[in-house]
Amino acid sequence: MRRFVFGAALCVGGAAFAQQMSVPAGLTIGPMSRVSPVLKAERQRENFEPALRLPDQERAVAAKLEALYRKTGKRPNILILVVDDMGYGDVGAYGGGEALGAPTPNIDRLAREGLKLTSTYAQPSCTPTRAALNTGRLPVRTGLLTPKLLNDTADISGELLASKILSGAGYRTALSGKWHLGEKDGTRPWQVGFDEFMGFLGVVNAYQEEHPSAPDVVNDPELLAELRSMPGDRNLWRATREGGGKPVGKIDWENSRDLDQKFAAFSEDFIRRSVKAGKPFYLSHNFSKVHYFNMPSKAFVGRSATKDVYRDSVVEVDDIVGRLTHLLEELKIADNTLVFFTSDNGPEEDSYPESGVTPFRGAKGTTLEGGVRVPGIFWWPGMIKAGRVSDGLFDITDMFNTSLAVAGVDAAKAVPGDRYIDGIDQSSFLLGDNGQSEREAVYFWNADQFAGARWRYYKMATTEIQVGTGSVRDFGGLDNAQVITPLNGLMYNLYLDPKERRSVLIEKAWVPSYALGPLMAVHGATLAKYPPKVKVRFR
Numbered sequence: 001m002r003r004f005v006f007g008a009a010l011c012v013g014g015a016a017f018a019q020q021m022s023v024p025a026g027l028t029i030g031p032m033s034r035v036s037p038v039l040k041a042e043r044q045r046e047n048f049e050p051a052l053r054l055p056d057q058e059r060a061v062a063a064k065l066e067a068l069y070r071k072t073g074k075r076p077n078i079l080i081l082v083v084d085d086m087g088y089g090d091v092g093a094y095g096g097g098e099a100l101g102a103p104t105p106n107i108d109r110l111a112r113e114g115l116k117l118t119s120t121y122a123q124p125s126c127t128p129t130r131a132a133l134n135t136g137r138l139p140v141r142t143g144l145l146t147p148k149l150l151n152d153t154a155d156i157s158g159e160l161l162a163s164k165i166l167s168g169a170g171y172r173t174a175l176s177g178k179w180h181l182g183e184k185d186g187t188r189p190w191q192v193g194f195d196e197f198m199g200f201l202g203v204v205n206a207y208q209e210e211h212p213s214a215p216d217v218v219n220d221p222e223l224l225a226e227l228r229s230m231p232g233d234r235n236l237w238r239a240t241r242e243g244g245g246k247p248v249g250k251i252d253w254e255n256s257r258d259l260d261q262k263f264a265a266f267s268e269d270f271i272r273r274s275v276k277a278g279k280p281f282y283l284s285h286n287f288s289k290v291h292y293f294n295m296p297s298k299a300f301v302g303r304s305a306t307k308d309v310y311r312d313s314v315v316e317v318d319d320i321v322g323r324l325t326h327l328l329e330e331l332k333i334a335d336n337t338l339v340f341f342t343s344d345n346g347p348e349e350d351s352y353p354e355s356g357v358t359p360f361r362g363a364k365g366t367t368l369e370g371g372v373r374v375p376g377i378f379w380w381p382g383m384i385k386a387g388r389v390s391d392g393l394f395d396i397t398d399m400f401n402t403s404l405a406v407a408g409v410d411a412a413k414a415v416p417g418d419r420y421i422d423g424i425d426q427s428s429f430l431l432g433d434n435g436q437s438e439r440e441a442v443y444f445w446n447a448d449q450f451a452g453a454r455w456r457y458y459k460m461a462t463t464e465i466q467v468g469t470g471s472v473r474d475f476g477g478l479d480n481a482q483v484i485t486p487l488n489g490l491m492y493n494l495y496l497d498p499k500e501r502r503s504v505l506i507e508k509a510w511v512p513s514y515a516l517g518p519l520m521a522v523h524g525a526t527l528a529k530y531p532p533k534v535k536v537r538f539r
Helices: 055-072 105-113 126-135 162-168 221-229 255-277 309-330 398-406 427-431 510-529
Strands: 002-005 020-023 077-083 115-121 172-178 196-200 235-240 244-250 281-286 337-343 373-379 388-390 441-446 449-455 458-461 464-467 481-484 490-493
Touching: 055 427, 077 126, 077 255, 077 309, 077 398, 105 309, 105 337, 105 373, 126 162, 126 281, 126 398, 162 172, 162 281, 162 398, 172 255, 196 255, 255 281, 255 309, 309 337, 337 398, 398 427, 441 510, 449 464, 449 510, 458 510, 490 510
Parallel strands: 077 281, 077 337, 115 388, 172 196, 172 281
Antiparallel strands: 002 020, 115 373, 196 235, 235 244, 337 373, 441 449, 449 458, 458 490, 464 481
């Protein structure tokens, strides 16, 4: 047996929570019940995350997908819609929308006619989430731990992206909008798996030095000139895998307002061309909004009740979601297209009050619920039962496995055995009329520091990012974040305490003893078996 020591973070007043957990040698394939009787997930392959097995649900959905394939003669299209920094509470379906002065009727429609998830988890910031979404691996494994700025050193070239696998399986693949996974040659979208790309390589605020809210730059010609001369890619790109990339203009604060309209036009054109070619498509549409500095295109200025740039931008995002989904209906392919709507992290609050909202504690840059719990809506007319709502766990890495599954690709054959896949195939959860999640736990990382896990509605923090001090202690933002390491760890019942204000670690000692502790031990063992690309702090 492999012995894995789970550290002092589970010690409470001398209680023996910090004990040596027995983990099967080599992560032997088998049920997690061998580690703890309350755990039910099973590992189907050594380098894949254990999943709850629901045979009847899986068989029913497999038959459903096969019937659709026989009817259409084509594998399903996949459309992923990723908003930048949108808060869980911004969307009407999650309590925002008109209540905040920015109606989101098109996004709300997807929730009303599809599946609304209330426990979808992203990473604390942009680059890590996008890495997880594309690779099915936690950022700690890929080394893409933090959001990258101009002249970054991010390198995803050694990873296997879903787009590359699907392109090889006959799909037309494209990424529209924000990339943020590497700007240097060799790491760009068309070089690592996407057939087409229209967008920028970094993050929109990196191109907005002249924004009026930065008078220290705008009113200092010498400094502005120096900043403009600094290395880094500020281009809008158009690229294909065969033809390579070509810059089609420089991005600045003024023309940045129209980026999302350009991306929408590209996505519409890509969808039309794919349908005309008779090929299924995998399209990742990544908004530049609502990341600061928000600049709604002129047609959307003043469209929200509050007339502020953030909520005007929310209205614009919703309108584009409507354009793309209505196009699917116009082309009569909505019933053969899986649509996923989400955000890459919780709201950033560095630009407050022109920022998003969340009902939870914390914001972008934290592993508190406000930083990592995001909207998660799936829409597929005729395949996903309308009006479903579920609190089943869904991690952003799951989209990797799920995309391959609905495309008819065997992930176990497509992924080499030299890397660990944290994602889980959740197709039976999404497509079953009363589908249950097959994910037993979600793990949290603050860059290279392990931060805890969620099992059912219990969440444990071995480290926690708190923000601010004194009267602004609960105010979020990357500028205010500070890491704390609690003596005993912190554990919350998220149903009773969604704002994570009162730890119940001692009260509910059985949870860390029999569930969270063993889960974390096994998770740590995967890092030992499949060493990550960076040195990590796991305690």
